[in-house]
């Protein structure tokens with residue numbers, strides 16, 4: 001359950017721990033940011049929220065489509081993974097587009113991990129989603145914004161540290177709409193960690209996010225997929241010496257989720273971090289992944305993008321078909337969206353492996369709930385979807401990240417997994 005009052009509590013808690021003015025000392029150690037609990041794609045009655053899953057999938061397709069457009073603009077198509085292509089923008093079916101644009105007062109359904117940041121000399125506060133699957137910081141515009149009444153908005157005029165930059169930021173949404181805005185640099189502080197002259201944009205239409213408690217997104221991937229073609233927050237803060245290490249780490253738990261900026265929180269995991277080099281694609285992409293079902297490798301040697309801004313997991317349609325073929329009793333439950341189900345009384349043992357340990361996905365994290373009320377088939381958190389990211393590229397979102405301590409290291413160019421305590 002996630003409501004406005006818990007957001008405010010988090011905001012206040014962060015305010016109390018952050019330095020009051022946007023000129024803090026560089027932090028000596030890393031800093032923990034509490035992230036509100038996320039609800040899942042499972043409704044309160046245990047059934048799978050099919051509509052919301054389709055909205056999430058559409059958003060995911062369009063987010064990565066935008067990433068590829070940005071990558072092409074910044075580095076050219078040569079930087080694409082083999083087989084990658086910019087797909088048509090995905091559009092929601094009409095009834096879902098309508099549902100999505102209804103302004104909901106109920107904010108229990110949040111599906112991103114959010115936290116608070118402050119922008120400008122006057123510490124304007126925002127609730128944002130920390131997204132390892134994109135690279136820009138954007139928030140709503142204070143003077144002009146559609147469907148922003150429940151949002152915190154950015155006023156560049158009242159911040160003494162804001163500077164207008166050339167160019168325009170643009171982003172396409174799941175409902176087929178897009179929005180844009182001018183580009184600024186300003187001081188941005190996350191839990192006391194300051195990034196000066198941080199590139200950001202303020203957008204003028206948030207109708208596609210009106211059912212979401214977030215104000216904006218803070219991208220944690222690489223500059224190559226930035227629409228602003230500018231250093232993302234963490235890289236900028238690290239190069240300015242504001243954090244003691246080039247690593248940040250997520251612990252996405254059912255209670256007490258955190259993001260640690262500037263190292264790893266050793267109290268949260270055991271053993272070593274198993275690191276894998278990231279390929280030079282702009283994404284947190286590790287190679288050599290395999291999918292394991294009931295102890296048997298069913299698909300191997302694929303690329304994996306680790307994305308905290310995506311709810312479930314996606315693989316190429318043919319690979320995902322093979323994956324479920326290894327699970328007795330599984331069926332393709334939604335052929336249009338390549339969603340599969342399996343017998344609820346036999347949740348499969350599934351894991352991913354990058355040449356080291358098997359990183360298992362718990363039954364709770366793999367099972368998204370029953371197809372319908374009383375059904376004995378349950379929907380799996382892996383769906384077949386060609387996101388355009390390249391041949392054999394899988395996208396592992398929170399359904400995977402919730403099972404491990406995930407470390408993103410910009411100085412080693414590596415992503416790592418460790419066993420949660």
Ligand SMILES: *[C@@H]1O[C@H](CO)[C@@H](O)[C@H](O)[C@H]1NC(C)=O
Nearest residue numbers: 141143144154156181182202
């Ligand atoms: C907000 O929109 C107004 C009107 O289009 C524009 O003049 C202003 O620069 C925008 N502010 C930001 C922070 O983007």
